[in-house]
Amino acid sequence: xxxxxxxxxxxxxxxxxxxxxxxxxxxxxxxxxxxxxxxxxxxxxxxxxxxxxxxxxxxxxxxxxxxxxxxxxxxxxxxxxxxxxxxxxxxxxxxxxxxxxxxxxxxxxxxxxxxxxxxxxxxxxxxxxxxxxxxxxxxxxxxxxxxxxxxxxxxxxxxxxxxxxxxxxxxxxxxxxxxxxxxxxxxxxxxxxxxxxxxxxxxxxxxxxx
Amino acid sequence: xxxxxxxxxxxxxxxxxxxxxxxxxxxxxxxxxxxxxxxxxxxxxxxxxxxxxxxxxxxxxxxxxxxxxxxxxxxxxxxxxxxxxxxxxxxxxxxxxxxxxxxxxxxxxxxxxxxxxxxxxxxxxxxxxxxxxxxxxxxxxxxxxxxxxxxxxxxxxxxxxxxxxxxxxxxxxxxxxxxxxxxxxxxxxxxxxxxxxxxxxxxxxxxxxx
DNA sequence: GGCTAATGAATGAACATTCATTCACCCATG
DNA sequence: CATGGGTGAATGAATGTTCATTCATTAGCC
Numbered sequence: 001x002x003x004x005x006x007x008x009x010x011x012x013x014x015x016x017x018x019x020x021x022x023x024x025x026x027x028x029x030x031x032x033x034x035x036x037x038x039x040x041x042x043x044x045x046x047x048x049x050x051x052x053x054x055x056x057x058x059x060x061x062x063x064x065x066x067x068x069x070x071x072x073x074x075x076x077x078x079x080x081x082x083x084x085x086x087x088x089x090x091x092x093x094x095x096x097x098x099x100x101x102x103x104x105x106x107x108x109x110x111x112x113x114x115x116x117x118x119x120x121x122x123x124x125x126x127x128x129x130x131x132x133x134x135x136x137x138x139x140x141x142x143x144x145x146x147x148x149x150x151x152x153x154x155x156x157x158x159x160x161x162x163x164x165x166x167x168x169x170x171x172x173x174x175x176x177x178x179x180x181x182x183x184x185x186x187x188x189x190x191x192x193x194x195x196x197x198x199x200x201x202x203x204x205x206x207x208x209x210x
Numbered sequence: 211x212x213x214x215x216x217x218x219x220x221x222x223x224x225x226x227x228x229x230x231x232x233x234x235x236x237x238x239x240x241x242x243x244x245x246x247x248x249x250x251x252x253x254x255x256x257x258x259x260x261x262x263x264x265x266x267x268x269x270x271x272x273x274x275x276x277x278x279x280x281x282x283x284x285x286x287x288x289x290x291x292x293x294x295x296x297x298x299x300x301x302x303x304x305x306x307x308x309x310x311x312x313x314x315x316x317x318x319x320x321x322x323x324x325x326x327x328x329x330x331x332x333x334x335x336x337x338x339x340x341x342x343x344x345x346x347x348x349x350x351x352x353x354x355x356x357x358x359x360x361x362x363x364x365x366x367x368x369x370x371x372x373x374x375x376x377x378x379x380x381x382x383x384x385x386x387x388x389x390x391x392x393x394x395x396x397x398x399x400x401x402x403x404x405x406x407x408x409x410x411x412x413x414x415x416x417x418x419x420x
Numbered sequence: 421g422g423c424t425a426a427t428g429a430a431t432g433a434a435c436a437t438t439c440a441t442t443c444a445c446c447c448a449t450g
Numbered sequence: 451c452a453t454g455g456g457t458g459a460a461t462g463a464a465t466g467t468t469c470a471t472t473c474a475t476t477a478g479c480c
Contacts, residue, residue: 139395163411173388178383
């Protein structure tokens, strides 16, 4: 009943996933910037449209509604980030090195696009609805990569076996997340990626003097 | 010019800080529950009023506006939490033990009031406006306590001196924060406070096998 | 009876979404 | 090669709803 030609609404250019979608990209980029600037709930769809150089109604040719804009930003970035992370991990054997590269990648991605980082660290965490969606993918797949590296390290004797890989993974992720949030809120413009090594070092070696 | 009797609006019972404020407390408690349930932006002031058992207008006798409700929740909990943390820390000498008790206190406070935890971990992080306010106090004073414990530990030889206390403090905080967020989003009802020791142990000793 | 707290209906502004209309382009035809 | 009409993308003004906030009125108390 859904897509028979009887109900045929006018074909929409890229509601789901068009191949090129230059205009769709422009709207998405504008949404990242406007949401980062004003905050999701305070941003008006008309603002996004203006920033993208299109009319308000045009946004609805590419996205179902305002929510869908936020979700699309999330899914796109997530997809890209995870793919990159998987590729990075695939070619490394040493668990410590894997964690280091995952951390660098994570912070580099956010550090290279401040507005995207704001959307991820702040705007996306509004309401448990988004959080749960966020959590169901990022914290499953991405945390999974970290956990796997740690578990491998436990296998090969690099890491302690008396800690739970799951808890350790959450910890490392939390530490990175906090670095990103701090970076956003800080007036200083330091390199976020540079924090990665310090975090992984502390995670691996601990704070205790030896 | 602000508070001269010329401008004297009708005295409001507890706009800022009334001594007893039983009704104010009821409204604040209702706000925590309603915001946790529906999310700040989707919650209506009328919902809060209903949950508190008062009329919509009454909310405005105690709070300037909807924002002020969120800010008040934050400031009250913050004040209490910081006071408790300071008291805890004051009577302990060992840096490791201080960190452990700070962590336990942090997670216990959130673990004892799930709705408050939701407001803190999710709702309060909406828009950089709140985040900055959040950051300016929590991340200054609270992180300060953690940093001081770490710095003391560096002085007395407990902790490595080749790490920056500031970065380490952010890391530990981030790890705890992540535990709290995970706990909220998890369907399982485990004890959040129990995570504290694992986190501090990992922070102090690191993941590396020894 | 005078005072303040509390009420809740009414107000009005803000804004997501719709949709009738315009515009730009393509190509079949003479 | 010029024309025109068909197609669907794009527009943006209009709509309707959703609340935060106000305030004239009432209730309770000393």
